Amino acid sequence: MEKYVKRTQKDYNMSFKLSVVKEVESGQISVTAATKKYGIQGRNTVLNWLRKFGNFDWENHTPSK
Template structure:
């Protein structure tokens, strides 16, 4: 098996949302620093440590488990990353909704064509008798 060639990366190669995701996984205890570096192909554990110091909510400098207060800039960057993520999710859902709407229209057209050509009613135009009977029984009772 060939080793992957060494590719020098810079901090600009990683998005803020990616860094925050890694930091969150380490701080929540899902991964340790080494596991995070291996899972995400981050070449140095020190890179993950730097992200923890810069973006994390714990005091990693002094090995304290007390949460640090985030600076307004950090809060703003996190919120901007969340907004971008939500905007992407919204756009994706809007595309899916548009596709589903078009699909429903096409199915309606297919049913109309089938009803015309086969001369049989495919759509139910009234409630089933069983449902009508149960509604009448509820009114009487």
Template sequence: MEEETVYVKRSQRDYSMSLKLQIVQEIERGKLTSSEAMKRYGIQGHGTVLKWLRKFGNFDWENQSPNNMSKTPEQKIMELEAKVKLLEKQKALLEEQAFVSDKKAIIFDMMIELAEEEYKIDIRKNSPPEQSPNLKKNKNKR
């Protein structure tokens, strides 16, 4: 024969602070999931457990990271060393890209000079561009 569970409407005040903290601790330590805690302690709403986790737990819900998980100096040093290596790789890549861009600019300048000499045309304009005759007429009308 199956037991029939009778649900009684409860409020947050029906649970003691020590029970709330105990449930949060058990969930954070991995002893229970929130669903298991609900069944074991007769909590009716899933949101109730989530509220307790947000309110009393050690997880920083704003930044999505544990807030009391302090790192050892060795861990911090290892993280910083990894960050330095990554930044050095990025710097080397950017320097290589800048070198290639400089070489391309030099080659393009040489190509333009050759084209100007070969075809006797000005590709680079040293003077400001002339306005079209239509624009001059429109300005005179105003």
């Protein structure tokens, strides 16, 4: 049985975060599927990355320019 290891934001490098954001935004994978595929602890982690690094304007709910 594998021991569960809690991951933190520091465990993910910038290129990894950007690749997950790109994959989700391009429609290749859903947020939930990304968490399972990459072993990310929760949906909110990916949602935060999308807000920080994605091409979507979350305040106006429109794609960023």
